[in-house]
Amino acid sequence: MNGGTILEGKDLKVRRGGRLLLDVPSLSVAEGEVLSIIGPNGAGKTTLLQALSGLLRLGEGMISFRGKRVGADISPLEYRRHLAMVFQEALLFDATVYANVAAGLRLRKVDKREIKKIVAARLEQFGINHLRDRAAKTLSGGEAQRTSLARAFAVKPQILFLDEPFAALDPPTRESLLEDLGRVLREGGTTAVMATHDQGEALRLSHRIAVMQEGRVVQIGTPAAVMNHPVNEFVAAFVGVETILAGRVVKYERGTATIAVTDGNGGTAGVTVDTTVGEGAAPLKAEQVWPPPVPQEERSGGQKDEVPSFRTGAGERKNDDSKAPAFIAAAGEVREGEKVFCCLRPEHVTITPGPCPARSSARNTFPMVIDRIVPAGPLYRVQARGAFTVTAYITVQSLEELALREGATVTASFKATAVHLLRRG
Amino acid sequence: MEVIIAGIRQALSMLVSFDPEVMAITWLSLKVSGTATLISLFIGIGIGTAVALSSFPGRQLVVSLINTGMALPPVVVGLFVTIFLWRNGPFGYLEILYTPTAIIIAQAIIATPIVMGITLAAMQQLPRKLRLQILALGATRLQMVWLLIKEAKLSLMAAVMAGFGGVISEVGASIMVGGNIKGYTRVLTTATVMETSKGNFDLAIALGVILMLFAFAINLVLTRIQQRERPQ
Amino acid sequence: MKRCFRIVGLLTAFSALLCMLVAGDADAARKAAAKQKNLILATTTSTQDTGLLDVLIPIFEKKTGYFVKTIAVGSGQAMTMGSKGEADVLLVHSQAAEKKFMADGNGVNRRLVMHNDFIVVGPPTDPAALRGTKKAAEGLRKIAAAQALFISRGDNSGTHAKEKEIWKAAGIQPEGQKWYQQTGLGMGQTLGVTAEKKGYTLADRGTYLAMKKNLGLDILLEGDAVLLNIYHVIEVNHAKWPKVNAPGAKAFADFMVSQEVQKIIKTFGVAKFGSPLFFPDAGKKVEDLGK
Numbered sequence: 031m032n033g034g035t036i037l038e039g040k041d042l043k044v045r046r047g048g049r050l051l052l053d054v055p056s057l058s059v060a061e062g063e064v065l066s067i068i069g070p071n072g073a074g075k076t077t078l079l080q081a082l083s084g085l086l087r088l089g090e091g092m093i094s095f096r097g098k099r100v101g102a103d104i105s106p107l108e109y110r111r112h113l114a115m116v117f118q119e120a121l122l123f124d125a126t127v128y129a130n131v132a133a134g135l136r137l138r139k140v141d142k143r144e145i146k147k148i149v150a151a152r153l154e155q156f157g158i159n160h161l162r163d164r165a166a167k168t169l170s171g172g173e174a175q176r177t178s179l180a181r182a183f184a185v186k187p188q189i190l191f192l193d194e195p196f197a198a199l200d201p202p203t204r205e206s207l208l209e210d211l212g213r214v215l216r217e218g219g220t221t222a223v224m225a226t227h228d229q230g231e232a233l234r235l236s237h238r239i240a241v242m243q244e245g246r247v248v249q250i251g252t253p254a255a256v257m258n259h260p261v262n263e264f265v266a267a268f269v270g271v272e273t274i275l276a277g278r279v280v281k282y283e284r285g286t287a288t289i290a291v292t293d294g295n296g297g298t299a300g301v302t303v304d305t306t307v308g309e310g311a312a313p314l315k316a317e318q319v320w321p322p323p324v325p326q327e328e329r330s331g332g333q334k335d336e337v338p339s340f341r342t343g344a345g346e347r348k349n350d351d352s353k354a355p356a357f358i359a360a361a362g363e364v365r366e367g368e369k370v371f372c373c374l375r376p377e378h379v380t381i382t383p384g385p386c387p388a389r390s391s392a393r394n395t396f397p398m399v400i401d402r403i404v405p406a407g408p409l410y411r412v413q414a415r416g417a418f419t420v421t422a423y424i425t426v427q428s429l430e431e432l433a434l435r436e437g438a439t440v441t442a443s444f445k446a447t448a449v450h451l452l453r454r455g
Numbered sequence: 456m457e458v459i460i461a462g463i464r465q466a467l468s469m470l471v472s473f474d475p476e477v478m479a480i481t482w483l484s485l486k487v488s489g490t491a492t493l494i495s496l497f498i499g500i501g502i503g504t505a506v507a508l509s510s511f512p513g514r515q516l517v518v519s520l521i522n523t524g525m526a527l528p529p530v531v532v533g534l535f536v537t538i539f540l541w542r543n544g545p546f547g548y549l550e551i552l553y554t555p556t557a558i559i560i561a562q563a564i565i566a567t568p569i570v571m572g573i574t575l576a577a578m579q580q581l582p583r584k585l586r587l588q589i590l591a592l593g594a595t596r597l598q599m600v601w602l603l604i605k606e607a608k609l610s611l612m613a614a615v616m617a618g619f620g621g622v623i624s625e626v627g628a629s630i631m632v633g634g635n636i637k638g639y640t641r642v643l644t645t646a647t648v649m650e651t652s653k654g655n656f657d658l659a660i661a662l663g664v665i666l667m668l669f670a671f672a673i674n675l676v677l678t679r680i681q682q683r684e685r686p687q
Numbered sequence: 688m689k690r691c692f693r694i695v696g697l698l699t700a701f702s703a704l705l706c707m708l709v710a711g712d713a714d715a716a717r718k719a720a721a722k723q724k725n726l727i728l729a730t731t732t733s734t735q736d737t738g739l740l741d742v743l744i745p746i747f748e749k750k751t752g753y754f755v756k757t758i759a760v761g762s763g764q765a766m767t768m769g770s771k772g773e774a775d776v777l778l779v780h781s782q783a784a785e786k787k788f789m790a791d792g793n794g795v796n797r798r799l800v801m802h803n804d805f806i807v808v809g810p811p812t813d814p815a816a817l818r819g820t821k822k823a824a825e826g827l828r829k830i831a832a833a834q835a836l837f838i839s840r841g842d843n844s845g846t847h848a849k850e851k852e853i854w855k856a857a858g859i860q861p862e863g864q865k866w867y868q869q870t871g872l873g874m875g876q877t878l879g880v881t882a883e884k885k886g887y888t889l890a891d892r893g894t895y896l897a898m899k900k901n902l903g904l905d906i907l908l909e910g911d912a913v914l915l916n917i918y919h920v921i922e923v924n925h926a927k928w929p930k931v932n933a934p935g936a937k938a939f940a941d942f943m944v945s946q947e948v949q950k951i952i953k954t955f956g957v958a959k960f961g962s963p964l965f966f967p968d969a970g971k972k973v974e975d976l977g978k
Contacts, residue, residue: 080587083591085587085590085591107593107595110590110591110593110594111593113591114591114592114593115587115588115591117584117587117588119582119584121582121584121585121588123602123605123606124606124608133592133602134592134593137592137593137594137598138593181592182592185592185593191591541771541773542772542773542928542930543771543772543773543930547930550725553727553756553758634756634757634758635758635759636756636757636758637741637744637757639756649735649736651875651876652732652736652872652873652874652875652876653736653873653874653875653876653894653897653898654875654876654878654879654894654897654898654901655875656879
């Protein structure tokens with residue numbers, strides 16, 4: 031990353047039919063960085079992209095490119111000539127691949143011989159040399175999108191915008207293209223702003239991720255920060271935090287919080303959260319750059335086996351030994367009595383067969399019964415139920431070795447540092 | 456049946472012998488309809504593209520009007536043009552009634568809505584995001600319109616051929632505003648009508664055959680252009 | 688963004704309109720330049736169909752330098768054009784309508800030019816037993832009585848007017864009757880329909896002769912004075928319609944009654960059909976005409 035801000039948007043607002051489709055007070059993109067914009071359909075990713083690229087006329091607000099205001103200090107056309115955009119559909123012209131890749135250069139009236147050289151280089155870069163003279167209409171989805179990328183890179187854009195470029199491709203093609211795109215971006219140090227609803231893509235390519243919800247950017251930060259310290263429930267759910275437990279802080283002492291968790295069954299369990307991890311950055315403010323959280327060893331405290339006194343919910347189940355609470359660590363600043371969500375990523379939950387061991391390094395250890403085992407790509411997603419429900423990832427090997435199956439008695443454990451707290455209510 | 460065969464034979468003999476009157480009539484037909492088609496090309500594609508790519512209040516009404524224009528009866532067009540062009544009409548001072556120019560005007564009015572309507576449909580069929588893609592490649596607005604037109608080339612050529620077909624075969628308006636004056640405003644279609652009403656059916660068929668032959672030849676060229684540059 | 692397109696579209700349209708005004712046939716430009724030299728002659732399709740004008744017009748044009756625009760329509764339409772000042776000179780053959788035309792002050796110098804005659808033709812089998820009848824009115828009465836198929840032009844042409852005149856004289860209202868059909872077509876086409884349906888019709892001798900061999904119809908009634916088809920040339924009244932080319936009209940009318948042209952009329956068609964199609968009458972009185 032070279033540092034300086036290359037693009038800045040202020041007060042970006044877009045209305046349609048009385049509704050605010052986009053409402054971003056401030057967003058800046060650093061030169062050389064790859065910024066991903068993620069969010070569900072309808073969150074406004076495309077609108078934001080089009081606003082930033084100057085393709086959409088803004089109701090209010092403005093964008094500046096390298097400090098020059100687009101529309102005032104620099105014309106929209108001039109700005110457009112510094113960028114390129116790739117869409118979900120390849121949108122190729124009814125011509126040869128060569129003609130397509132050369133299109134942007136032809137528009138800039140580049141000399142023919144120059145064009146030939148540039149196009150050849152780009153075709154090579156994206157591995158589509160052999161398709162040079164083919165008709166665009168005959169290309170497969172992946173080949174077409176490569177052509178679209180080659181076409182975009184041919185004009186040496188200072189900023190590359192991508193709107194869900196791989197959403198319409200099958201996984202292996204997507205994989206291959208992601209890799210190539212990543213490589214080209216790194217080689218050229220190109221600034222890129224990419225909208226996607228696939229977190230995997232965002233994680234792989236980006237320096238920063240912005241999460242959008244209903245036209246607003248609710249969180250922006252490094253991938254690790256967003257993934258591990260989502261700022262609210264929505265972001266948490268979207269980035270793949272699969273266990274979110276509502277609870278209340280019953281104790282806070284020396285950076286460790288104990289949370290009483292209410293599960294759907296009416297039972298409760300105590301969950302201990304360590305709030306001393308991290309540089310003290312509050313996770314509940316939007317638009318901050320997070321330091322990458324380093325899962326730390328849980329603090330000393332030794333509050334194991336403490337049975338907190340809880341107010342049970344409307345359920346009939348009462349505390350018994352099999353539901354003895356465990357201690358967990360997480361980042362956050364909480365006070366006793368506060369209502370919170372405990373967020374737990376499935377990767378951080380360990381499932382071991384058999385009942386609770388007497389000792390374990392993890393503060394939080396709970397007896398559970400496996401509810402469901404669902405294949406999820408190369409892993410299995412295991413849902414286990416005890417005092418609350420938790421989701422864990424487990425490898426195929428482990429599943430087989432441990433002979434886990436639905437209905438089996440297991441122990442779910444996770445470190446206190448893996449629990450991330452969100453204020454609730 | 457013999458009439459048709461006699462007609463075809465007469466057509467061929469007139470063509471081979473370069474019968475001067477027939478050649479003159481044919482040349483005038485092509486010139487007049489060609490010019491009218493050219494005019495309709497500019498206006499039709501120009502306005503058709505503009506309407507297709509823009510949005511404004513009342514747009515749907517405009518589109519319906521354009522589509523209705525495709526069904527405009529040529530004879531009615533001829534009547535209106537005559538009323539405008541005759542001596543006591545608003546444009547009478549131009550003295551272009553009963554001249555080939557009048558036929559060109561009438562035919563242009565007939566062909567333009569056809570070209571416009573088909574262009575409208577063709578341009579609207581282009582993917583909406585294509586405009587943004589072209590702009591994002593660094594095109595000026597004008598360059599974008601040109602590229603879009605190139606993308607719709609197939610359909611636009613069809614529009615031109617439809618317009619041309621409509622006017623090369625037109626007779627009602629051509630007779631009315633042209634007057635079917637021998638050697639001056641007599642074209643293939645009006646001559647055919649005249650010979651038919653005189654009862655010279657074989658000559659009428661001959662003229663019709665010649666008209667079809669030339670229309671075919673022209674459409675052959677246009678089709679080649681339309682289908683060219685499609686890399687297989 | 689959208690406004691830009693409309694500007695592009697409108698600019699295109701305007702430039703094309705300019706093109707249109709500038710474009711046009713090169714000849715038209717040339718001829719339009721010689722505005723005074725344009726002459727609009729309104730006449731009938733049957734006159735044009737005989738080919739007489741194809742012979743006379745070039746001679747006139749060469750002699751006077753006028754460019755004659757011959758608009759061949761039905762007599763009715765021709766006179767309507769004259770009554771609106773949209774034609775300069777008329778060559779028509781519809782006496783009653785002409786008289787009204789003159790009475791309305793639309794024309795001046797109505798002069799007799801020539802005549803030919805109408806005949807009643809029909810199938811050789813002659814179901815209405817027309818053959819030998821001398822009077823036209825009587826002939827038509829026979830057709831009505833026999834309810835034999837009669838094809839009328841029904842287009843307000845001179846021929847049609849004459850036909851209606853005879854029906855009136857015969858005291859018969861043929862419209863609406865099953866055996867009476869109106870084509871709305873020119874003479875040649877109407878003869879074609881008549882031949883096809885093996886019916887009767889009223890035709891001018893010239894057109895009949897020109898088509899005779901393909902028709903298979905016979906002349907079943909001729910010679911009645913009322914069947915005379917008399918042609919007049921009328922100059923449209925310049926006083927009423929100032930835009931009319933008065934000197935041109937006069938020149939043409941003078942031309943038509945000139946000795947030279949009358950001679951041409953006399954021999955026109957003889958070579959092709961064996962008998963002349965017209966009989967020159969310039970200078971004579973209408974009452975004196977007869978065969």
